[in-house]
Amino acid sequence: MPKKQGIELEGYDEKPVSPDRYDEEWLLSIGGYQSFVESRGNNLRPRLRKSLELADISAGTSILDIGCGRGETVLWAAMRGGRRSVGIDYSRDSLHTAKKTVALASGEIGQRIGLYLADAKALPFATASFDRILMNDIVEHLHNWELNDCLQEIRRVLRDDGYVVIHTLPNRWTLDWSYKLIRLFVRRLPPEPRDRYAKTMHINEQSLISLEKLLRSNGFACKIWLENIFIEHARWSIKEERGIAKKGAAGKAYTLLQNPMWSKAYCMLSQTPMKLLLVSDIYGIAWKSNGSTPHVLAKLPAARLERFCTFLARLI
Numbered sequence: 654m655p656k657k658q659g660i661e662l663e664g665y666d667e668k669p670v671s672p673d674r675y676d677e678e679w680l681l682s683i684g685g686y687q688s689f690v691e692s693r694g695n696n697l698r699p700r701l702r703k704s705l706e707l708a709d710i711s712a713g714t715s716i717l718d719i720g721c722g723r724g725e726t727v728l729w730a731a732m733r734g735g736r737r738s739v740g741i742d743y744s745r746d747s748l749h750t751a752k753k754t755v756a757l758a759s760g761e762i763g764q765r766i767g768l769y770l771a772d773a774k775a776l777p778f779a780t781a782s783f784d785r786i787l788m789n790d791i792v793e794h795l796h797n798w799e800l801n802d803c804l805q806e807i808r809r810v811l812r813d814d815g816y817v818v819i820h821t822l823p824n825r826w827t828l829d830w831s832y833k834l835i836r837l838f839v840r841r842l843p844p845e846p847r848d849r850y851a852k853t854m855h856i857n858e859q860s861l862i863s864l865e866k867l868l869r870s871n872g873f874a875c876k877i878w879l880e881n882i883f884i885e886h887a888r889w890s891i892k893e894e895r896g897i898a899k900k901g902a903a904g905k906a907y908t909l910l911q912n913p914m915w916s917k918a919y920c921m922l923s924q925t926p927m928k929l930l931l932v933s934d935i936y937g938i939a940w941k942s943n944g945s946t947p948h949v950l951a952k953l954p955a956a957r958l959e960r961f962c963t964f965l966a967r968l969i
Contacts, residue, residue: 667796670854675744679850680723688893694728694757696893699886700820700934701726701789707818707938708785709949710735717741717783717810719773719803720791724751728758731766739783741771774802776810784815792821793855797867800857804871814945817873819937824879825858831930842905859935861959862966868939874946875939877963878956879932881923884910928958 680686685698697705705726710716716730721740731738742748748770755766771777773791786807795803807817828846836842847855859867861877868875887907910916923932940947 667798667856669796669799670794670856672744674854675722675742676746677750679854680747680750682850683723684890685893686723686725689725690754690757694725694732694754697725697729699882699889700822701729703880703882703936704787704789704818704820705729705733707936707949707953708787710785712736714784715739715782716785716787717776717778718787718789719776719807720789720794721751721768722747722790724754724768726787726789727751727766727768728755731755731758731762735765737765737767739767739769739778741769741773741776743770743772745770774799774806776806778810780809781812782810784812786811786815786817788817788819788821790820790822792819792864793823793858796857800867801871804868804873808872808941811941811944813941813943816938816940816947816949819864819877819935819939821859821864821935821937823855823858823933824935825860825863826930827933828858831927839909841909861929861935861962864935864937865963866966868937869942872942873939874942875937876950876953876956877935877937878954878959879928880934880936880954881920881928881932882934883932884916884919887911926958929962 685696688696689698708714708716708730710730710733712734714730714735715737716727716735716739718726718730718738718740721727721742724740727738727740740751742751748768751768755763755768758766769777773795788807792800811817823846832842832846836844845852861879865875865877868877883906887910891907891911910919919931922928938947938949938953
């Protein structure tokens, strides 16, 4: 088993996902890129838009997007006034696409953008460099040992009054438990909810409990909640893909939720404790446990159910 700093660490035999898997085919499979380009960076996917709203970017804000992928959030943050908008990715194809994306920026906006080929476990930036750090859809792609290294690097480059915005998908409980139950009644859904990319790339899907435990063990305080953004994202996806049906379980679910009856039932159940099993988008705000509490917390949902769930988990 490999060693780090002279200590034998459990899990280091778990190899990272190869950057070669994040090729152009995968990047375009996510959907919405063409409409983003055609809108010159204005038409952003709802899930990413929500993350950037949580980042609360102002003229003096410096932003780091870890696993920047196609570069949409880097460009968006700069266009909304971020003083410095930086993205890193360890996939050359991702960086190539991101460079084409940020080329949409003109003049002074482009000068505030930086893109780097880098590993999230070894960030090439000085200590206390950033006010906001975005982790959009990267947590599920990293083993725990990688996440531990990444979060320690984030603590280093994050300012004491800064915070991290996290989005991860899916909520593991949704696919492991409720999907199987729902499929007993909706047979049109495929037996396997994960597509061919998720089955090889989603090596560490999270629950509320596992994500909170991960963050707290790395010296962060946090607030984690489930955001019912699936219907909004489904409607956006169908509209922006110009009627092209998304394949797999997600596509079937998007189509299903166009039915007002199913959509209403889903929303109603999401207001009950069933939310823990039905809502798949996990969002979080994390900050240094010895740092300043983010002002954005006052704008967040109460998330009482999520807090109660994680509180019980700590007691057990």
